[in-house]
Amino acid sequence: MTTSQRKIGSGYGERSTAEEVLRGIDLTGKLAIVTGGYSGIGLQTTRALARAGARVIVPARRPSTAREAVAVSGDPLADRVEVDQLDLGDLDSVRGFAERFLASGRRVDLLIANAGIALCPETRIGPGWEAQFATNHLGHFALVNRLWPAVARDGAARVVSVSSGAHGITGIRWDDVHFTRGYDKWQAYGQAKTANVLFAVHLDRLGRDAGVRAFAVHPGMIMTPLQRHLTREELVAIGWIDEHGNAVEPALKTPEQGAATQVWAATSPRLAGLGGVYCQDCDVADLAADGRPGVARHAIDPDEAARLWALSAELTGVDAFTAAGARGA
Secondary structure, eight states, X not given: XXXXXXXXXXXXXXXXXXXXXXXTOOOTTOEEEETTTTSHHHHHHHHHHHHTTOEEEEEESSHHHHHHHHOOTTOGGGGTEEEEEOOTTOHHXXXXXXXXXXXXXXXXXXXXXXXXXXXXXXOEETXXXXXXHIIIIIHHHHHHHHTHHHHSSSSXXXXXXXXXXXXXXXXXXXXXXXXXXXXXXXXXXXXXXXXXXXXXXXXXXXXXXXXXXXXXXXXXXXXXXXXXXXXXXXXXXXXXXXXXXXXXXXXXXXXXXXXXXXHHHHHOGGGTTOOSEEEETTEEOOBOBTTBOSBOGGGSOHHHHHHHHHHHXXXXXXXXXXXXXXXXX
């Protein structure tokens, strides 16, 4: 398998912030959609893009909470951010948001699939789907496919799928993707994060002729509400806090640093002509090998990516790249 997974020397690193990678980049006239753009690294992403001139749409499961989070007094971002209703775990909600947006006649320049859930107790949504796979992957799959006319309209959009180093835990469990034969929250999270990478790989393959490029990113380890389902003992075990409950430095990034890689992937001129790659620490990642961090081969395998795309289209009833699927369920 040939791969473009190698560092390009971006000039940034693990401690760079979202605002630093945007210096000198003017996003005036651009429209970005940032799912989950009102909490944690999503909020920092929204702020950085808005301050660079972009109009940012924040689809949120809790719109009132999102409006409070982005309405910072005296900050210009408050006038550049719109909030709308979206629950990624509800495909009817996804369709409703997409229909409202398409009716506005606007294009999408940047779409950052940032929202997600992590390591939750066994939860079933929709027709009994495992919640992490359904929310983190299938919801975003349906969203991007339903928004495709706006994404592909001007031939220069980027889609960023936020994954995690946890993709290394497991590939796709083809024989039981919804964990009907025993649930393990870490395996389920790892599968969902692998799906986030494979989605970007195949979307880039399908979309590049329309000028759309897709990237997957690992934001790094950041303490946000995403970890609310982990116990103190689990956080100590994975090296995020010490036995006294203090954050372990320098292992953890700040939310501003955690937002940097997805902002960089969405906007950097250095990525012109590239796509379908996994990025971390504001650069294209190397392949993981011999204990070195990077992307696992199973997450960028084009055959696995195509297989996941077909399964996702079957489950959601949406595929912008086929006549029947484009009409949606």
